[in-house]
Amino acid sequence: MSSAQEIKGDAKAGESKVAMCIGCHGIKGYQATFPEVHKVPMISGQSAKYIVSALSAYRAAERKHPSMRGIADSLTDQDMADVAAYYSANGVLEGAPAIPAKPSREPSAKVAELLTKGNCISCHGDNFSKPIDPAYPKIAGQHADYLFVALKSYKVAGNAQIGRSNGVMAGVAKPFSNAELKLMANYLSTLDTELKVVPEKPFR
Structure with missing residues (x-):
């Protein structure tokens, strides 16, 4: 199958x-x-x-x-x-400007250090919007609070209601404090993005 x-x-x-x-x-x-x-x-x-x-x-x-x-x-x-x-x-416009190959907004020295420690670009791409494999998410411009919750979930083990089982991301997230994860999430949320919310009619 x-x-x-x-x-x-x-x-x-x-x-x-x-x-x-x-x-x-x-x-x-x-x-x-x-x-x-x-x-x-x-x-x-x-x-x-x-x-x-x-x-x-x-x-x-x-x-x-x-x-x-x-x-x-x-x-x-x-x-x-x-x-x-x-x-x-959904909402993708033909001829829309491409996302810059490198982030147009530079991270602070602290955030740059954290992103390097996590080696985030190795999977999510230099601009965090062109992952090396389309099975990985685009994270540039994603909501900061969602990114923070998602990153924290990789640190959870043994909880029947919350948590994510992914060996790679667990290995990335666990060495960071929640405060450090929030710093990275806040920065990533400010980057140019292809992601959007397209309002939908509730009745079709």
């Missing part, structure tokens, strides 16, 4: 399958309250392969989040591929 990553997604089909997504991801400024208050991540403009990877991780309980687990459990591999194809193209 082929994996979800090998299934070709259809953005048009995906448009009819995102009703359960738009209540959070289609509202600008929408905040989740679990595991703490934070803006839900921007997923329009994210790579399709990453969206499938994330949904698959929720379904496999490698990412622990009750609401997202329930949604992922309701999706077939084809559904995931279609939803991912839809969001990867």
Whole structure:
């Protein structure tokens, strides 16, 4: 059986399958309250392969989040591929300026030191928007509070409700204090991004 990553997604089909997504991801400024208050991540403009990877991780309980687990459990591999194809193209404008190859905003010396320690560019790219593998997320411009919650989740072990199981990211996140993770998240959120929230009509 082929994996979800090998299934070709259809953005048009995906448009009819995102009703359960738009209540959070289609509202600008929408905040989740679990595991703490934070803006839900921007997923329009994210790579399709990453969206499938994330949904698959929720379904496999490698990412622990009750609401997202329930949604992922309701999706077939084809559904995931279609939803991912839809969001990867949603709001993307042909001819839009490319994201600079290097961040236009320089980090502080402290943040630069932390990013180097984490070797973040080795996976997420020099501008944090061109990962070396599309299964990795674009993180430039993502909401700071979401990035902070996500980074902290890789440090959690043995909790049935929260946490993320990823050997690479756990190894990256655990040496940092939460204050250091917040500094990095705050900087990354200020960078040029391809990510956006595209307001969706609640009724179709």
